[in-house]
Amino acid sequence: MRTLFLQAPSFDGFDGGAGSRYQARREIKSFWFPTWLAQPAALIENSKLIDAPPHKVKLNDVTRIAKDYDLVVLHTSTPSFASDVATIKAMKEVNPNLKAGLIGAKVAVEAEKSLQSAPIVDFAARNEFDFTIKEIADGRDFANVKGISYRNSSGVIVHNDDRAVLENMDLLPFVTPVYKRDLEIEKYFIGYLKHPYISLYTGRGCKSRCTFCLWPQTVGGHNYRTRSVGHVIDEIKWARAAFPQVKEFFFDDDTFTDDLPRAEAIAKELGKLGITWSCNAKANVPRKSLEVLSENGLRLLLVGYESGNQQILHNIKKGMRVEVARKFTKDCHELGIKIHGTFILGLPGETKETIEETVKFATEINPHTIQVSLAAPYPGTFLFNQAVKEGWLDEANAELVDENGVQVAPLHYPHLSHSEIFHSVEDFYKRFYFRSGKIASIVGEMVTSPDMMKRRLREGVEFFQFLRERRNVA
Template identity: 35%
Template sequence: MADILVLNPPFLPKFSRPQRSPAVTKSGTLYFPLFLAQSVAVLEADGFSVTFLDAPAAGLSLDAVVARAVADAPFLAVLDTSTPSIDADMAAAAALTRAVPGLFTVLVGPHATARAGEVLTQAGGAVRAVARREYDLTLEELARLLASGPPTPERLATVAGLSFLGPDGQPVHNPDRPYLDALDRLPPVAPVYKKHLDIRHYFNPNAKPPMVTLATSRGCPFRCSFCLHPQTLTGRTARYRSIDAVLDEVAWCLDNFPGLRTIFFEDDTLTADKARCREFCAAIMRRGLRFDWSANARADMDADMLAAMRRAGCRHICVGFESADAMALAAMKKGLGTERMRRFRADAAQAGLKVHGCFIFGFPGDTRESILATIDFALSLNPNTAQFYPVMVYPGTEAYAEYEARGFIAAGRWRDWLTPEGLHGCVVRNEFLTPAEIVRLCDLARRRFYLRPTFLARRAAAALVSPGEMARTVRAGRVFLKHLLRGSRV
């Protein structure tokens, strides 16, 4: 028996719903359900018994999930959502509602937040509520309310951050819940991983497996128009856990996950506050914690800071370069230019930090010529690995609103955000390029980057030197190479 079911719902095998651009990835990436796990930690600390299932990671079918719910008979079910999976997410909620009498189903996550009213009305009563934005404390308050009495409209109206259907069948949106500033109030997520999940299921090509994902902050102060989580979940002001609390959790992971190779800090931008990042690195060294780690970073760090990160155990950083075109960079509100990016890349190489570079094609003003220039820019930067994607616009972001207003979204349903097999689909065009042309340019970029003899030789040499690097390379390359070789020609 369990009071609450927290579910990353079934969809496609190995569908990575928690990442900023959800898909079945070419590299085999599968993100930890970090936000769901944080909610589980909050609910369990409040005394609720929780069943936490990550169906895509564990290979659970909807029938298996429903059978577990019937056996547990929870009073509350929490389901994560994403744009491409939303129809399947609502179908999972409907199946659970039919199977468990009196179950109160609530959806969370980026898509549900951005389209709360639409989801509630389309679900036909199968979804009782949406917990918008940062939902940990909203779920805790809702669980307490349900445990103490019936979910009448009057009682539901007291829960900040909640949307629900009123007596007339129309959506009611309670005021937003303020973002939590004191993040140390939240219990650590690592014990939730240990209790409920198998860390061997999760993989990020920027981290040697086995790995775990933690966060030292929430929110991002930068204004990139396409970035999903700051605009739908975490907000555009960075809020921080204390460094001691983070490192206590790191120490717990090192003690409790035998064979752990890497910790991935999944902050929106770990390096947003440079002074704090320096102190974070200094504190790791003061405490004598020896572990490899990777993080999301921004290409505006100086050489001293990069060297400090490397000394503290950082091995790999994921950086959004995005484009070489000044017009595209302005359109996405990147706030960085190519010369700063070049200096950062040289400093990172000097510090011995590996860099995963992200590049995005298809912003307003992008042409074939500007994208070819970006591909040349990527080759000149020569990051250790790179990804090349069409711009993925999701409801709730400024980029989605702009593309929708200009008639640049070339999709008829949410499922079109993915190909039939679950890879990212291109759902945008711009003034000069069709979706098919943008996809062909992405394929060209991958082939030019990854089929270089120098790149292949470098990866082979690294894999031979390090067993962890070998495991990471084989796991990512096994899936990626298949897609790379069958890519379209431009």
């Protein structure tokens, strides 16, 4: 089947791909690569991938080419589901014979509900879907494809048996050739990564049990399944030749440092190649391992601190102690490893006092940059079920973003309102970045690099525009 993979048009600046931990518009416009669409696209000959938001592809552009395809596969999420279904409807009006399927965490955990609410959708591929989609594209009858839910000829929703989780990750082809074929990599921008960058996965799954984290609880699982070191390095070599302009590679595994011996082995091979790279990490990597990674091209770690309050970390099953995170951060500073720290406000146990504790913790450990998000109870997570049971989640806020794609504060507590949690984000950012020392370091970066000067000025304009929009939302 002539197959189109589509990240559909959505809110302006909406980052909805699986690399995005929160599908929403960012404080600074940024986009992750649509790796989870590129992976099945790499399995299907003559397929096409369109990532609409970063490429500014509009609905009219998508419907114009609908007749050129037999099958369209969209990555969807809780915030984008309605607009994704509307895109399918518009495409089928042009091409009634078009088969349309959805992938992603939303349909992995709510297949029945999703198909019931969207009769225009032909099937939903649950959990890992790479070879599932390949079988459908090859023309296999839906009844014989494991891992899908679909509507049969009588209109009855059928749930086929689950597909076994892929253990041999080397069976998956490289995604970077799909990037080369279908994407403009300069369209992908993340504030804390060198530009242009490329992100990809070297494994799936995460050992941690964080109650809020979407991917391990819905699609990836808690067993960290990895590609071999040689397989990863071969793709990096291919990508370096195909994209000589790339300044940094980012490994988007939920926690690349879950397997430290492997991480060190990959690092040593990257060091031989002179590659600059970054990855997701937990704040407990021992100094000796950090030294190996740093000596072999590691530039930055993306670290989910979440909170500076120990009880909240216990509440969300983070498996992390504040003093360990503090020591880890100190080691990174001393070794010259930059950190982009992420924090979440509104998690269970949050109070005005714990928010203050987290802000002070962030300013004390002083990551290079930060991201402050609002706790988002995605369906399929422990946090969602907990919030529904305890009455912390209002149905009116269950979509997680507003009509402009800006993240809302969906959770509230008897002692802490939606509004108080929402407004604490702006206060957090201001108190972190508007310190004399932090301002001086940013200005120092700008003075030493004309490129950084342009970049930081643009980011500053976008950041203040975003804060204005949040005030309007509130």
